[in-house]
Amino acid sequence: MATSSPSAGSPSAGSRIAGAAGALRCAVCGSESRQTQFRPAPPEQAPDLDLRPGEPLRGTMARWLQQCPHCGYAAPDIGRAHPAAAETVAAAPFRALIADTSHPPLARRFLAWAYVLEETGALHAAAEATLHAAWVADDMNRQDLATAWRRDAVALWRAGPALDAEQTVRVIDALRRTEDWPDAAATAEALAASAPEEAVAQVVALERRLIGERDAGRHTLASALPPPARRPHVAHQKIRRSRSEGLWSRLRRMFRKD
Ligand SMILES: [Zn+2]
Incomplete structure (x- = not known):
């Protein structure tokens, strides 16, 4: 099949794809x-x-x-x-x-x-x-x-x-979903004790409650993150990293319950 002269090894993806489903x-x-290039639409939930x-x-x-x-x-x-x-x-x-x-x-x-x-x-x-x-x-x-x-x-x-706080939350959730209660509880306790930023702390609090209830089900971030407080920068003094806003905080802004 004729293509728009792809050069093997070239990392420029766009030039090798003719249209949405080119060779x-x-x-x-x-x-x-023939492959389709995936262009994700942003999640709404x-x-x-x-x-x-x-x-x-x-x-x-x-x-x-x-x-x-x-x-x-x-x-x-x-x-x-x-x-x-x-x-x-x-x-x-x-x-x-x-x-x-x-x-x-x-x-x-x-x-x-x-x-x-x-x-x-x-x-x-x-x-x-x-x-x-x-x-x-x-x-x-x-x-x-x-x-x-x-x-x-x-x-x-x-x-x-070494895992950052956000990755550690995902480890905790995976442990909970597999009903590995002791490891999930210990990992959540260690993260909670590390004074994470407020949004992470809220997710960890929910994980710890779910672990305590032996709940291995799927839960969404909307149930963990209440609307932002009026004092958005107070908790940032406890952040161990220099990022001004973490992933969970951004997600909270995107998906907070109104
Ligand atoms: Zn191949």
Whole structure:
């Protein structure tokens, strides 16, 4: 198929895509396939406590990753790849992973991306992609798979660099969702004791209450974050980092209950 002269290895994604669903050259195997570039619309509903986005973005997971039909490489843009990705994709564990028909195909795509990320040293990104696979399992009522992949995600987060407060909240939520009560409670207690910013503290307070109630269900950020107080900067003196506003505070502004 004729394309607009894609140059292998070029990182300029836009030039390789003709229209919304043009031919794209896989950065791992060099094969061309038709791929759609995903342009997310901003979510309108509050995210879950593990930051799974609300609708309408929530329902678009099937379009978050591209996957090469020839080699199986999966990524947000298969026209780009880490230098070590080709070796990873060719190796037996990756081939077995994408061929495992006992797992939902969409989940396998996220796990494939997670595996490449893990093998190339991006452990926190690998945790994120593994959590996405768990969300797919949630939607298919495959509690067994969702539990296994949340535990994998927690292990990847903890294997990587030191976690910030926001990532730690997601670890706590994953532990709670898998009913790992002692670890969830201890991790939440440690985060609460570290004097996090107010918005994080509110989410941790909700997590601790849910853990105490042995509630392993899905909850959204809207139930954790009341409308902002009139003294928005008082709590900032306790922030350990220099950011003027954290992720949870931004989310609170976006999704606060009115
Ligand atoms: Zn390929």
